[in-house]
Amino acid sequence: TCSGIVPLRYRKDKISITDFGGVGDGRKVNTKAFRAAIYRIQHLKRRGGTLLYIPPGVFLTESFNLTSHMTLYLARGAVIRAVQDTWNWPLIDALPSYGRGRELPGGRYMSFIHGDGLRDVVITGQNGTIDGQGEVWWNMWRSRTLKFTRPNLIELKNSKEIIISNVIFQNSPFWNIHPVYCSDVVIHHVTILAPQDSPNTDGIDADSSFNVCIEDSYISTGDDLVAIKSGWDEYGIAYGRPSSNITIRRITGSSPFAGIAIGSETSGGIKNIVAEHITLFNMGVGVNIKTNIGRGGYIKNIRISNVYVENARYGIKLAGDTGDHPDAYYNPNALPIVKGIHIKNIWGVNVQNAGSIRGLKGSPFTGICLSEINLHGYRTWKCSDVIGTSLKVSPWPCSELRTTGG
Known part of the structure; x- marks a missing residue:
């Protein structure tokens, strides 16, 4: 606790x-x-x-x-x-x-x-x-x-x-x-x-903060239930304050957007995040890791486990093309680094799309590890610009996540 x-x-x-x-x-x-x-x-x-x-x-x-x-x-x-x-x-x-x-x-x-x-x-x-x-x-x-x-x-x-x-x-x-x-x-x-x-009634947004613990709460809003952020494009890069050492446990709720979100403002960097024992109903997306060109920064060492999702558009979504920019002065070559994302023990019922993992051409998402995931959806996975592994994932994950073992 x-x-x-x-x-x-x-x-x-x-x-x-x-x-x-x-x-x-x-x-x-x-x-x-x-x-x-x-x-x-x-x-x-x-x-x-x-x-x-x-x-x-x-x-x-x-x-x-x-x-x-x-x-x-x-x-x-x-x-x-x-x-x-x-x-x-x-x-x-x-x-x-x-x-x-x-x-x-x-x-x-x-x-x-x-x-x-x-x-x-x-x-x-x-x-x-x-x-x-x-x-x-x-x-x-x-x-x-x-x-x-x-x-x-x-x-x-x-x-x-x-x-x-x-x-x-x-x-x-x-x-x-x-x-x-x-x-x-x-x-x-x-x-x-x-x-x-x-509109935009996010539940808890931990932003460029360190040593945060969020647990045992019920959140039902119009936007992401819990989101981790760290600054926006060139301003976030210059300020350079990451979000790190954040634990999210035993959250229940519903939203047309995401249950657990990282981003899309990730420019100061986001690392060492644990989210576990999350129960979600009537969702847009169960787990959503989102960033964009111009963001720079990084998202690394993220561990998400024991998530139950019922009635959702997407079970899991990782995207490198999400979110707007503060102005025209962002650097389109400032590409975020996304690596070391571990997602384990996810169970979905009535999930329309199992998952989508789309990295960036110039900065593929690496070390994406999916294990023991069962998303009873209508549509299977979509992937691009991603390198990783998968174990016991149903429906069958994309070829980019080469299966290891069982």
Whole structure:
């Protein structure tokens, strides 16, 4: 399990949002209360940190920043709900590894709950809810009236010793949980919900981060359930911050996109990833490793095992032609290196296409090892520019994955 990655601290000092004028009637906007409570935690610096208690009720608020050495604790029945006034939403700089907002040039809207340069932050409770009320943002995306990239529900940047557990995240405007340039992050026992047709509502996107553990969670959204990323084309190459030492375990969920995804933003490099005991229903793709020309970087030492997929378009997809570019300045000769991908013990029922593995002409995918894979599909494998091995794979894999033994 994830235990031991981040020490769980007992907070003797406890305050409630109601001490700062917070009212959970679903109407009053509590931005001042949240900012005042967090200001107090930041400036009093109580030994061992402080717990901010959110009692049952619906606490409407604008976006706010967390601080170090704090626990945001949502009681059973507590809801922290985002206001919907998109015109007033604060803007922040683009991430340096992306060079611009992910959706549109320029800056981006700040995440609903935000943290930058923090240490020892816990978001937990008794399965209270953080509600992004994202529909207004999804509709702006659909109608192409967005001015900047939509806000994530939670983003923690340049931070370490993070625990997120026992909270329901719902209706994020964009990605749900986004640790970026972080280390020592544990996300477990969370529930993440968004409609299947909600655009880009990825569940957990670990981005240019080190030592991350994601486990025991249920995710049903409109995009990839768990994705590992590390920067976008020339900006990600220049920033050079990989994602590494990431474990994903016991995730259940459904999505029209991927269950476990790597990429497509892989420019800082992605290595040492383990994903195991994953249960997926009604999926686009079970396991999707995706990158593109211009990305550069690498994807290596990836181990994925014990995945059950029921009702999917593809069981397994590895692709070198996926994802857009930030601008015209990417280097088309910056080809990613994909090697050492081990996929084992995959069982699929009602999978339309067993798999597709398409590397790049100038940079074939190598060391692709498939073993004990049973995808009861209608269509078989498609492969190009790939070198690897396979053992006990049904339906019969492509000739590029020369069969070893049995």
